[in-house]
Amino acid sequence: MDFETKVIHGGIQNDPATGAVVPAIYQTSTYRQQELGGDAPYEYTRGENPTRFAVESVMAALENGKHGFAFSSGMAAVHAVMTLLHSGDHLIMGNDVYGGTFRLVNSILNELGITYTAVDTADTDAIEAAMQENTKMVYLETPSNPLLHVTDIAAATKVAHAHNALAVVDNTFASPYNQTPLDLGADIVMASGTKYLGGHSDTISGFVVTSDDAVADQIKLIQLSIGAVLSPQESFLIQRSLKTLALRVERHNENAMALAEWLNNHEKVQKVYYPGLPGTPDYEIAKEQMRGFGGMMSIELQDGLDTKKFVENLHVFQLAESLGGVESLIEVPAVMTHASIPREVRLENGIKDELVRISVGIENIEDLKQDLAQGLDAL
Structure with missing residues (x-):
């Protein structure tokens, strides 16, 4: 099935017990056992729940994988993947990853004896150069958060596999509609379901999908043991x-493509970070491995313009963290989503204090342009 059909009919899309065309909500913590010591399909909702199994099956189908796992948040999904690492292992990740991911690796995993190297993963040679004998995982965000850098997933995966390391892709910014990393060789794909998958800013979730049976067994054990289930x-x-x-x-x-082209020619905008703009370093690989360029972008205003005044003077774009909802959001990474990264590290990796990240919603494009225009005019 094509993607548009798969979201409607892929995986478990009805209730097998009744035939209801919408899966039932099994709001239960435990299940009655028919016999002592029997092999019951459901025992306790932390381990098994039909409603969770249904959405996990759909996510596996959308990512073209075999096994799907649903978690209580995107960071719970990231943590589950990182739990595949052990003390003494080494991790390679992007140098502009989401602030929460950096905090987990730098402040928690590092204390447990897991070391890491942050590199520009768009540079395959940099990944190769960072490889160590104990490197067990290459963690990619593509497009990255917040600079929208695009990594060649197939090339990065080949480097990882040549060193017997897992290749993991955070697919949050793209969604499986725009990109399916497992088809490009990745071992694991994960995403914050809070964003495009949920799409309405009213629920929090995270997903992990793989086609590797051994990896799936490990993730299942981690999901059951840590218990951060959806x-x-x-x-x-x-x-x-x-x-x-x-x-x-x-x-x-x-909408994002139209806004990126418009902002790229605006006199008060110094730079637009969007992989759909021809001539940018990320455009060619994005065009090759993505179905669409996504709804996320970042911009830098011209020197001397007041970023705070700009974001606070908008009306359609709401000043808020998160992304991927139907409404347009705007935020300043240095103060909000990436505040947990030390300033010197942020600046070294190109995340300036003046950087503004935009999640473009599905409103009328002219209304979005008008709102940004009046915000820029106020500067």
Whole structure:
């Protein structure tokens, strides 16, 4: 099935017990056992829940994988993947990853004896140069957060596999509509379901998908043992939202492309970070491995302009963290999403204090342009 059909009919899309065309919400913590010591399919919702199984099956289908796992947040999904590492292992990750991912690696995993090297993963040679004998994982964000750098997933995966390391892709910014990393050789794909998968800024979730049976067994054990599973209610909400994922992301793509082209020619904008702009370093590889360029972009205003005044003077764009919802959001990474990264590290990796990140929603494009125009005019 094509993607647009798969979101409606892929995985478990109805209730096998009743035939209801919408999967039921099994709001239960435990299940009655028919016999002592029997092999029951459901015992306790931390381990098994039909509503969660349904959304996990759909996510596996959308990512073209075999095994899907749903977690209580995107960071819970990241943590589950990182738990595959052990003390003494080495990790390679992007130098402009999401601030929460950096905090987990730098402040928690590092204390447990897991070392890391942050590099520009768009540079395959830099990944190769960072490899060590104990490197067990290459963690890629593509497009990255917040600079929208695009990594050649197939090339980076080949480097990882040549050193017997897992290749993991955070697919949050792209969504499976725009990009399917498993098809490009990645071992694991994960995403914050809070963003485009949920799409309405009303639920929090995270997903991990793989086609590797051994990796799936490990993730299943981690999910069961740590227990940060997605609740039945949240599982239902995400599966409901997935049915419109293709329609929503198409509009996100269209609006973001139009805004990127418009802002790229605006006199008060110094730079636009968007992989869909021809002539940028990320454009060619994005065009090759992505179906669409996504709804995320970042901009830098001209020197001397007041970033704070700009973001606070908008009306349609709301000043808020998160992304991927139907409404347009705007934020300043240095103060908000990436504040946990030391300033000198942020600046070294190109995340300036003046950088503004924009999540382009699905509103009317002229209304979005008008709102940004009046915000820029106020400077």
